[in-house]
Amino acid sequence: xxxxxxxxxxxxxxxxxxxxxxxxxxxxxxxxxxxxxxxxxxxxxxxxxxxxxxxxxxxxxxxxxxxxxxxxxxxxxxxxxxxxxxxxxxxxxxxxxxxxxxxxxxxxxxxxxxxxxxxxxxxxxxxxxxxxxxxxxxxxxxxxxxxxxxxxxxxxxxxxxxxxxxxxxxxxxxxxxxxxxxxxxxxxxxxxxxxxxxxxxxxxxxxxxxxxxxxxxxxxxxxxxxxxxxxxxxxxxxxxxxxxxxxxxxxxxx
Amino acid sequence: xxxxxxxxxxxxxxxxxxxxxxxxxxxxxxxxxxxxxxxxxxxxxxxxxxxxxxxxxxxxxxxxxxxxxxxxxxxxxxxxxxxxxxxxxxxxxxxxxxxxxxxxxxxxxxxxxxxxxxxxxxxxxxxxxxxxxxxxxxxxxxxxxxxxxxxxxxxxxxxxxxxxxxxxxxxxxxxxxxxxxxxxxxxxxxxxxxxxxxxxxxxxxxxxxxxxxxxxxxxxxxxxxxxxxxxxxxxxxxxxxxxxxxxxxxxxxxxxxxxxxxxxxxxxxxxxxxxxxxxxxxxxxxxxxxxxxxxxxxxxxxxxx
Ligand SMILES: Nc1ncnc2c1ncn2[C@@H]1O[C@H](COP(=O)(O)OP(=O)(O)O)[C@@H](O)[C@H]1O
Ligand SMILES: [Mg+2]
Numbered sequence: 001x002x003x004x005x006x007x008x009x010x011x012x013x014x015x016x017x018x019x020x021x022x023x024x025x026x027x028x029x030x031x032x033x034x035x036x037x038x039x040x041x042x043x044x045x046x047x048x049x050x051x052x053x054x055x056x057x058x059x060x061x062x063x064x065x066x067x068x069x070x071x072x073x074x075x076x077x078x079x080x081x082x083x084x085x086x087x088x089x090x091x092x093x094x095x096x097x098x099x100x101x102x103x104x105x106x107x108x109x110x111x112x113x114x115x116x117x118x119x120x121x122x123x124x125x126x127x128x129x130x131x132x133x134x135x136x137x138x139x140x141x142x143x144x145x146x147x148x149x150x151x152x153x154x155x156x157x158x159x160x161x162x163x164x165x166x167x168x169x170x171x172x173x174x175x176x177x178x179x180x181x182x183x184x185x186x187x188x189x190x191x192x193x194x195x196x197x198x199x200x201x202x203x204x205x206x207x208x209x210x211x212x213x214x215x216x217x218x219x220x221x222x223x224x225x226x227x228x229x230x231x232x233x234x235x236x237x238x239x240x241x242x243x244x245x246x247x248x249x250x251x252x253x254x
Numbered sequence: 255x256x257x258x259x260x261x262x263x264x265x266x267x268x269x270x271x272x273x274x275x276x277x278x279x280x281x282x283x284x285x286x287x288x289x290x291x292x293x294x295x296x297x298x299x300x301x302x303x304x305x306x307x308x309x310x311x312x313x314x315x316x317x318x319x320x321x322x323x324x325x326x327x328x329x330x331x332x333x334x335x336x337x338x339x340x341x342x343x344x345x346x347x348x349x350x351x352x353x354x355x356x357x358x359x360x361x362x363x364x365x366x367x368x369x370x371x372x373x374x375x376x377x378x379x380x381x382x383x384x385x386x387x388x389x390x391x392x393x394x395x396x397x398x399x400x401x402x403x404x405x406x407x408x409x410x411x412x413x414x415x416x417x418x419x420x421x422x423x424x425x426x427x428x429x430x431x432x433x434x435x436x437x438x439x440x441x442x443x444x445x446x447x448x449x450x451x452x453x454x455x456x457x458x459x460x461x462x463x464x465x466x467x468x469x470x471x472x473x474x475x476x477x478x479x480x481x482x483x484x485x486x487x488x489x490x491x492x493x494x495x496x497x498x499x500x501x502x503x504x505x506x507x508x509x510x511x512x513x514x515x516x517x518x519x520x521x522x523x524x525x526x527x528x529x530x531x532x533x534x535x536x537x538x539x540x541x542x543x544x545x546x547x548x549x550x551x552x553x554x555x556x557x558x559x
Contacts, residue, residue: 055537079543091534094498095470096556104552105542150542 001031001190002052002158007061009047009213021047022213025061029158029192034184036201036221037194038228039210045194046088048210049160052192053085054078065158082157086164088194090147092135098146099130105150118149121179123172141167148176152183160192165200177203201225258354262323266350266382273319273348278305280322283331294318294345304334304366307347311340311372319348322365327357327391334366341372341404350382353393353419362394369400371407371434379411385418392420399426403434405460410437415450416558417443424452430491432460440469441558444477444505453482458491458520467495472554473505484512487520495524500531500557 009022022044029035037045050056052063054075063071070078093101102118103109115130122145132138134146144167151159164180165173181203184191193200201207207224209216217224255263259281263269272287276294279287285305290296293313297306307318324331339345355361371377385393395415403409415422428436436456444450456465465485473479485493497509511524531553539549 053541055541074545075537075540076543076545079541085541087534087538089534091532091538093535093553094557095559096553100556104539104544107543154542 001066002029003027003062003064004029004048004052005062005064007048007051007063008059009044009051009056010059020213022051022058025213025215027208027215027218029190031190032188033205034180034191034193034203035206035208036204037192037208037210038196038201039208039216043210044213045210046162047213049085049162049192049194052158052160053083055085082155082189084151084154084156084159086147086151086159086161088162088166090143092138092143094133094135096134097131098134098149101134101146101150102153105153107154110153114153118152119146121152121175122146122148123168123175124149139167141169141172144168145172145176152179156189158190158192160194162194163196164193165195165197173197173199198225198229201228256325258325259323262325262352262354262384262386263321265384265386266323266352267319267321267348269319269321273317275317275319276307277319278307280320280331280333282324282326282329291316299334299336302334303332304336307335307337309337309339309343309345309375311342313340313343313345315344317346317348321349322351322363324351324353324355324361324363327355327361327389328359329361329363331363332366333364335368337367337369337377339369339371339375339377339407342374343372344376345378347377347379349379350384351395351397352383353385353387353395355385355387355391355393356389357387357391358389360392360394362392362396364396364398366398367400369402369409371401371403371409373404374406375404376407377409379409381411381413383415383419383422385420393418394421395419396423397425399424401426401428401436403428403430403436403463405431406433407431408435410439412439412441414441415443416441417445419444419450420448422450422452424450426452426454426456428454428456428465430456430458430460430463430465433462434460435464436466438465438467440467440471442469442471442479443474443554443558444472444479445474446477447475448477449479450477451480451482454484456483456485456493457488458486458493459488461489461491463489463491465493467493467497469495469497469499469509470558471497471499471507472558473499473501473507475503475505477505479505479507481507481509481526482512483524484514485522485524487513487515487517487522489517490519491517491521493520493522495522495526497524497526497528498557499528500554501528502530 007025509526513522
């Protein structure tokens with residue numbers, strides 16, 4: 001349904017050296033699937049999402065949606081085709097209320113009941129939120145959840161969520177995972193979630209593991225999840241040893 | 255009334271018909287329609303142009319509309335309006351000035367408004383300024399507002415100028431007695447080569463006097479804006495000044511908030527921020543299906559709401 005064909009993305013740094021951010025990414029997303037993209041910080045997950053949304057243009061490669069080449073389409077055009085992206089770091093808007101933002105997302109003025117429904121899905125259950133401004137008065141976690149609600153308010157073919165768990169307390173996180181699970185069962189469309197959370201990985205159909213801007217491995221959850229858990233554990237243990245050695249060295253220096 | 259008159263009245267006072275309650279409509283320097291009510295009297299001044307609006311003590315939930323329209327080119331209208339709000343009254347006052355200038359000469363309206371707000375009275379004042387017309391003649395508005403607030407009175411003043419006014423110099427002065435609470439909300443949008451200047455001087459004289467100054471402005475194209483809000487804390491009081499501006503094109507905005515504490519128990523805060531619309535704000539709106547222009551409009555609309 002959504003195909004990425006040999007996507008490369010590079011930028012020039014201050015000294016005019018080429019930095020390769022994404023290298024030869026090819027992947028076929030099937031319709032109605034729940035795909036999780038995971039991988040270390042800086043591996044290119046957000047960049048890949050931005051490339052699908054049109055926020056960044058690939059240096060080379062193609063993006064195909066339902067057989068249509070959308071590589072040169074603008075962000076707005078892709079939004080109209082049914083692609084949505086929940087930012088990792090959503091912007092704030094002075095003077096725009098949660099209701100305004102949800103209505104903009106829905107493409108029409110939506111009633112209170114409908115707004116509450118979206119907010120409840122993300123664990124913001126108080127009616128007070130509707131008239132709150134989406135500005136500095138919201139905590140990071142609240143902002144993040146409102147961002148997720150703006151994606152829920154749209155009817156999308158492709159919904160991308162960038163680390164939806166960030167800044168969210170455990171209770172809301174459980175609620176959110178349930179919401180994702182239910183959405184996946186009841187609503188058609190492709191859902192792509194960028195996440196580090198084992199519980200989100202666990203509800204996926206497919207997992208893509210990115211590393212250094214390339215797909216290291218991808219496949220069904222049942223195959224990949226145990227492998228990833230094993231690797232991260234070893235990775236953490238290695239880090240722990242390094243850390244302990246650092247501490248020892250520091251002790252030595254003092 | 256002509257179509258232009260009606261359109262101006264709709265723009266500045268949301269008036270679609272003759273207002274309910276007391277009103278006075280001024281056109282091209284002359285009062286054309288006036289009505290008092292049992293509790294609100296409107297009297298034409300005899301010593302200078304203008305009216306006295308006298309609200310009886312205890313008047314509740316009534317409104318006064320005093321729109322001004324200028325439709326001829328070359329008018330220079332100066333008017334003095336005095337508002338006496340009796341003790342314990344609770345009223346809404348809708349003022350505003352719309353200029354339609356199709357000619358080549360300057361059209362100007364300078365309203366000098368004096369509010370005397372009685373003890374425990376509550377006033378909400380809305381003033382919208384608006385200009386239109388195809389002519390090359392300038393549209394100029396220089397309002398002066400003086401507010402004297404008695405003890406425990408409350409006033410909210412919404413001063414709004416969105417588009418069409420070439421030059422404005424706004425001057426607002428307020429004096430607050432014990433327990434008085436003033437909210438000054440200023441919203442401004444300038445474009446092309448317009449210039450706007452707003453100074454405010456608020457004297458918190460009484461114990462527990464409280465003021466909030468909230469200024470939101472958008473400067474587009476080559477326009478220029480200057481804000482000079484000043485709050486003087488002369489007692490145990492509370493003051494908060496917040497200036498927020500969005501700057502676009504080649505515009506310039508200067509904000510010089512000033513706070514002066516003449517009493518150790520005065521709590522005064524000012525915040526000022528000027529900046530362009532952030533790139534990620536536009537991008538976020540575009541991911542919701544708006545094009546770039548729509549995204550910008552949506553953001554400005556919220557900001558000035
Ligand atoms: N426009 C850019 N200019 C320079 N570096 C970039 C740009 N976009 C991304 N990067 C870099 O590419 C790497 C991947 O970033 P990102 O996609 O945000 O990673 P992730 O989301 O996996 O943490 C990071 O090292 C980041 O600093
Ligand atoms: Mg990221």
